[in-house]
Amino acid sequence: MSISDESVANGRTGIAVRLRGLRKTFGDVVAVDSVDLDIADGEFLTLLGPSGSGKTTVLRMIAGFELPTAGLIELAGTDVSTLPPFQRDVNTVFQDYALFPHLTVQDNVEYGLKVKGVGKQDRRARASEALASVQLDGYGSRKPNEMSGGQRQRVALARALVNRPRVLLLDEPLGALDLKLREQMQVELKAIQRDVGITFVFVTHDQEEALTMSDRIAVFNAGRIEQVGSPSDVYERPSSEFVAGFVGTSNLLREETARKVLGAEGVFSIRPEKIRIASPAAEPANNEHHVDGTVAEVIYVGDATRYVVDIDPGGRLVALSQNATTSSSQALEKRGERVRLMWDREYEYKVHG
Amino acid sequence: MSAVTTEPMTSPPSGGSSSGSAFLYRHPRLRLTGLLTAPMLWLGVLYLGSLAIMLIAAFWSTDEFTGQLIKTPTLKNFHTLLTGQVYWVVALRTLGIAVAVTLIDMVLAVPIAFTAAKVVKSRGLRYALVIAVTMPLWAGYLVKGYAMETMFINNGVIDWMLAPLGLKGPGLGIPATVFSLAYLWLPYMILPIYAGLERLPDSLMEASADLGASAGKTFRGVVLPMIVPSLIAGSIFTFSLTLGDYIMVKIVGGTTQMFANIIYDNVGVANNLPLAAAAAVFPITVIVIYLLAVRRSGALENL
Numbered sequence: 306m307s308i309s310d311e312s313v314a315n316g317r318t319g320i321a322v323r324l325r326g327l328r329k330t331f332g333d334v335v336a337v338d339s340v341d342l343d344i345a346d347g348e349f350l351t352l353l354g355p356s357g358s359g360k361t362t363v364l365r366m367i368a369g370f371e372l373p374t375a376g377l378i379e380l381a382g383t384d385v386s387t388l389p390p391f392q393r394d395v396n397t398v399f400q401d402y403a404l405f406p407h408l409t410v411q412d413n414v415e416y417g418l419k420v421k422g423v424g425k426q427d428r429r430a431r432a433s434e435a436l437a438s439v440q441l442d443g444y445g446s447r448k449p450n451e452m453s454g455g456q457r458q459r460v461a462l463a464r465a466l467v468n469r470p471r472v473l474l475l476d477e478p479l480g481a482l483d484l485k486l487r488e489q490m491q492v493e494l495k496a497i498q499r500d501v502g503i504t505f506v507f508v509t510h511d512q513e514e515a516l517t518m519s520d521r522i523a524v525f526n527a528g529r530i531e532q533v534g535s536p537s538d539v540y541e542r543p544s545s546e547f548v549a550g551f552v553g554t555s556n557l558l559r560e561e562t563a564r565k566v567l568g569a570e571g572v573f574s575i576r577p578e579k580i581r582i583a584s585p586a587a588e589p590a591n592n593e594h595h596v597d598g599t600v601a602e603v604i605y606v607g608d609a610t611r612y613v614v615d616i617d618p619g620g621r622l623v624a625l626s627q628n629a630t631t632s633s634s635q636a637l638e639k640r641g642e643r644v645r646l647m648w649d650r651e652y653e654y655k656v657h658g
Numbered sequence: 659m660s661a662v663t664t665e666p667m668t669s670p671p672s673g674g675s676s677s678g679s680a681f682l683y684r685h686p687r688l689r690l691t692g693l694l695t696a697p698m699l700w701l702g703v704l705y706l707g708s709l710a711i712m713l714i715a716a717f718w719s720t721d722e723f724t725g726q727l728i729k730t731p732t733l734k735n736f737h738t739l740l741t742g743q744v745y746w747v748v749a750l751r752t753l754g755i756a757v758a759v760t761l762i763d764m765v766l767a768v769p770i771a772f773t774a775a776k777v778v779k780s781r782g783l784r785y786a787l788v789i790a791v792t793m794p795l796w797a798g799y800l801v802k803g804y805a806m807e808t809m810f811i812n813n814g815v816i817d818w819m820l821a822p823l824g825l826k827g828p829g830l831g832i833p834a835t836v837f838s839l840a841y842l843w844l845p846y847m848i849l850p851i852y853a854g855l856e857r858l859p860d861s862l863m864e865a866s867a868d869l870g871a872s873a874g875k876t877f878r879g880v881v882l883p884m885i886v887p888s889l890i891a892g893s894i895f896t897f898s899l900t901l902g903d904y905i906m907v908k909i910v911g912g913t914t915q916m917f918a919n920i921i922y923d924n925v926g927v928a929n930n931l932p933l934a935a936a937a938a939v940f941p942i943t944v945i946v947i948y949l950l951a952v953r954r955s956g957a958l959e960n961l
Contacts, residue, residue: 370864390867397868403861407883417869
């Protein structure tokens with residue numbers, strides 16, 4: 306493709322996608338606003354956010370299905386902001402898979418090669434290879450409606466990957482699968498991405514999925530990016546209250562409570578699994594903060610138990626403890642008990658603002 | 659019935675209408691009988707019955723001097739039709755006109771239906787377009803027929819519009835008949851295609867573009883194959899309506915005859931009902947063959 310030739314000539318192969326000041330409005334509604342983002346070659350980047358946060362709109366603008374109201378989209382150093390989808394070196398895996406129902410699986414996978422004029426022999430071979438890479442060899446002669454949801458998902462992936470795009474865009478591709486299959490596909494997708502070395506831009510509202518698969522996560526809220534960083538960055542050092550609340554569950558200590566418990570000004574986030582639950586007489590270590598309270602709620606979730614504690618200075622903290630040595634009945638007995646919560650100071654993270 | 663649902667849950671249903679519907683609820687067969695008796699009588703007796711009588715009458719004949727019906731079975735009418743060259747000419751002409759009308763309607767209907775179903779984003783505008791498409795159906799047949807005559811007649815509207823270019827319209831005749839019928843039946847082609855396109859997910863067209871296909875390739879590779887059943891559904895309307903039409907050709911056809919005119923003239927002027935009945939077998943046969951041929955395409959589910 307001319308796009309990649311040019312980028313090699315420019316020596317700008319490091320950045321696959323560059324977004325600058327991206328904005329999209331639908332009538333009066335601002336769907337995406339001032340989005341700046343660089344996505345590196347070979348990176349697995351996830352756009353994470355609640356529905357309506359603009360993540361899918363950003364993906365659709367990169368694909369070319371929507372034109373930005375303002376801003377710049379560069380693919381490998383070339384401005385593609387106003388190019389139609391068929392002139393962009395990206396491919397998309399759609400949420401509903403969008404397989405062509407009138408074509409066989411083989412013809413679906415060959416479609417992109419066919420419209421680009423690749424010869425029949427070559428087409429056959431590459432499509433079969435792509436189907437094999439998603440463990441679907443031998444399914445070529447079937448129609449999409451003869452396949453299960455998980456299989457269709459793989460066909461959609463093969464149909465996109467066979468074109469060896471510069472960037473693969475995935476729009477909540479696992480949303481329609483059941484939990485077991487979704488977890489299996491998460492692992493497989495990540496493995497495929499490592500194998501082919503193509504840049505993946507993945508849209509999801511599932512924070513666990515984002516944490517599992519991504520090299521980096523861009524957290525969206527109300528059309529803007531709140532934070533970009535590695536999964537551990539976003540999880541352990543959320544830059545805003547929104548990120549702290551959306552990515553995993555978080556305890557936020559603010560104002561009066563923060564002053565009393567931590568002796569500091571500002572808003573602080575502590576993850577539930579960092580909080581130790583102990584008897585009221587327990588002595589905290591030197592590097593630990595502590596607060597006393599009464600267990601209000603015990604939620605047994607199988608491998609762990611979630612304790613909701615009303616703390617004496619006012620407010621609630623959630624502590625998560627693994628059920629390594631506690632049974633469910635032992636855990637449930639804790640309701641109404643006085644406890645002392647303790648945590649290492651290094652896990653208090655001051656949230657911006 | 660609503661009486662049942664508005665009853666308070668605590669008191670058992672009482673009163674004529676609710677106990678009647680409760681009785682019907684327990685007897686589904688009786689319910690079905692009640693629903694279908696009237697329409698089945700209509701369809702069975704009036705429609706199929708008259709069709710059967712017509713097919714029987716096709717084997718009767720008339721006395722050439724008195725015009726009296728002779729109810730002795732004979733193949734005379736079919737012999738007359740199959741050996742008369744004029745009948746063959748008219749039959750082939752009628753088929754040709756039906757095919758032309760169908761093709762013209764397809765070519766006109768696809769862009770209109772596509773615009774209404776896929777291009778227009780506002781729901782209100784979309785419905786306005788669909789209503790506009792069906793609007794011609796609100797006017798009477800003859801009104802549209804004579805409107806078409808003023809278009810095509812010598813020194814009519816078309817001649818007047820073409821005059822500055824030094825051209826002349828086709829006048830009354832077969833082309834005028836084809837265009838008038840195409841105009842008349844266009845809504846019947848647009849509506850099934852619109853319905854088919856509305857069911858076509860946008861993501862399929864996006865996927866095609868995403869895989870590198872230009873708009874034209876997407877249309878040929880994805881849209882057209884997906885709406886084939888709709889095209890066939892529409893063509894069943896335009897084709898059969900054209901085969902049965904004898905009025906428009908009288909108004910704008912000049913001296914042209916279509917097959918239905920043969921039937922009409924034998925009923926009226928010639929007073930030969932058995933020959934008319936035999937002639938009516940031709941369009942029925944053509945339509946049945948066409949329906950059998952398209953049955954496999956899934957078009958019949960699109961009607």
